[in-house]
Amino acid sequence: MSISLFLTDGGAAESCSSGGNYLPIMLVLLGLIFVVMFIIPMFQKKKDKEKLDLRDTLSEGDVIITIGGIVGTVISVNTTPTGKQFTIETGEEGRKSTMTFDIQALYNFISRGEVYLAKKAEEDAKKAEEERIAAQEKAAKKGGKKGGSASLNPEPSEDLLAQFDEDNGADA
Numbered sequence: 001m002s003i004s005l006f007l008t009d010g011g012a013a014e015s016c017s018s019g020g021n022y023l024p025i026m027l028v029l030l031g032l033i034f035v036v037m038f039i040i041p042m043f044q045k046k047k048d049k050e051k052l053d054l055r056d057t058l059s060e061g062d063v064i065i066t067i068g069g070i071v072g073t074v075i076s077v078n079t080t081p082t083g084k085q086f087t088i089e090t091g092e093e094g095r096k097s098t099m100t101f102d103i104q105a106l107y108n109f110i111s112r113g114e115v116y117l118a119k120k121a122e123e124d125a126k127k128a129e130e131e132r133i134a135a136q137e138k139a140a141k142k143g144g145k146k147g148g149s150a151s152l153n154p155e156p157s158e159d160l161l162a163q164f165d166e167d168n169g170a171d172a
Contacts, residue, residue: 054108054109055103055106057116058074058077058086058103058106059074059077059115060074060075060076060077060113060115061073061074061113061114061115062074062109062112062113062115062116063109063110063111063113064088064107064108064110065107065108065109065110066088066101066106066107067104067106067107068105070088070090071110072088072089072090072099073089073113074086074087074088075087075089075098083102083103084103085100085101085102085103086100086101086103086106087099087100088101
């Protein structure tokens with residue numbers, strides 16, 4: 001068998017010379033265009049939102065790294081007419097420097113400061129309290145349907161009151 005037999009075989013030569021079917025190629029191209037126009041920008045928007053959230057949560061005491069690679073502790077965050085700026089302190093003891101950057105220079109956090117952590121703890125406590133109240137209300141509704149009585153504000157026991165007074169420094 002020689003190569004010329006394959007080329008002159010009727011089936012393959014006719015399909016190539018008849019123009020072929022371009023539908024699969026067009027579908028692949030349309031799929032690629034869809035990915036480029038819709039899927040990739042969706043991920044880019046997600047990244048942009050994360051960066052914006054990162055910049056919004058910047059607070060004093062955060063240890064950050066700038067886009068230039070400078071590591072420092074945020075000592076102030078200011079809002080100016082042109083945008084937000086932050087000042088960091090960097091260097092060793094006795095040789096510290098302060099620098100002011102535009103918020104766009106923030107690259108990432110190395111560790112979060114006490115201000116952020118206190119705010120986060122407060123938000124978490126508030127969320128936990130809301131969930132506890134919602135669970136109590138749900139239990140009260142469920143108990144009400146069964147004919148039982150559930151109280152949203154049960155009376156605290158004497159032990160709990162004594163513990164509360166001790167924690168707050170009051171005389172029991």
